[in-house]
Amino acid sequence: MVVVMQEGAKEEQIQHVIDRLVSMGFDIHRSTGASQTVLGAVGVPADFDPRDVEVLDGVREVVRITQPYKLASRAFRPQGTVVQLPRGVQIGGKEVAIAAGPCSVETPEQINLIADRVAGAGAKILRGGAFKPRSSPYSFQGHGEKGLVMMREAAEKSGLLVCSEVMDASQIQMMLPYVDIFQVGARNMQNYFLLRSLGTLSKPVLLKRGLSATIEELLLSAEYIMAGGNHNVILCERGIRTFETATRNTFDISAIPVIQKLSHLPIVADPSHGIGIRDKVAPMARAAVAAGADGLLLEVHNDPDHAYSDGAQSLYFEQFDKLMGELRIIAPAVGRTIS
């Protein structure tokens, strides 16, 4: 960390800052300039808050050089993490993993039909919600465990894995036999109790970026899971809230290369939520793969017009097929494959 003192800071102010930093456990490298003094502080304590130094008299700026997250940082595993799943599926390897399915699990017929179709088109993972965190308490809330049973059966028949959202730590044990990946939704990204609970498992966790979360906050949430011992974390960009109203969210494609630089964890993209409007999902999906995403989460529905939730952003089967064909052309251009 570098502490830049104000121009003309008094010697007593500089001494006070050094005194505080020394008592916090830092080693100080002082550089006295003609008008400005800079203090290099080495050995950042784990619970350090830069604001404690910023508020001291005479301090102009505190620049933190190390990241507040350790396990999630690229330096922890420079070669990158490949999350291993059943049936030989990997996320973070050469192949771009496609997860597809409805927003909500509605009926056995619906989920079987969708699983069959998306598996045929090349998807490896069936995504779908059994618990639906909706903006309104009066909207469809999901089938719960019954929905998970339907999903598991459909996935087994089609040779897919299951990814479904866990809303609360109390659901984890019940969900364990049904899911291959626990999804943490955007609204729960900073539910630290849930993250800690998932950290005690070995089952992979797909962590979605919160609607207003910075990339650093997303990586700190990943750190919560990893600190508990579960290093099988998959990050997911799903769009953030901006001033733009033309789309549901602004899909932050730049997050993909940024995260790949900062972290060793795989990063997948959810263009369905990222954009929220069906006809714009495919272009964003193509862009995400071109930008280096390790996988995609796509909402696909047999009858989007009558879907219980998020119909407007769900792809028709034909659109999904066409998109998969396009992705198979794009992926090799960036050194990836799609089966």
Add this chain to the structure above:
Amino acid sequence: MSVEDWRRKIDEIDKRLVELLNERSRCVVEIGRIKQVSGDALYQPDREKQVLDGVVKANPGPLPDAAIRRLFERILDEARSVERIVMHGGDGKKEN
């Protein structure tokens, strides 16, 4: 004298500097041990000021006073670091 001759002379001076810096450091280690018992603060700004003023006063040049001050700031930085290790029960040696 040739460049090589001057460089040989510099190498000899550097060896003496290393010896002197370590001799200084041994004194710091002893102070660290005393402070470990007495509980006195690691960082003593008045004493550091005294050291810096003293070396500047003793500076005959050609190095400018500001340069001497900067060099000794680095020496003090390292001395504090050594002293901290001693005060925490180490022998004053850092790994890096």
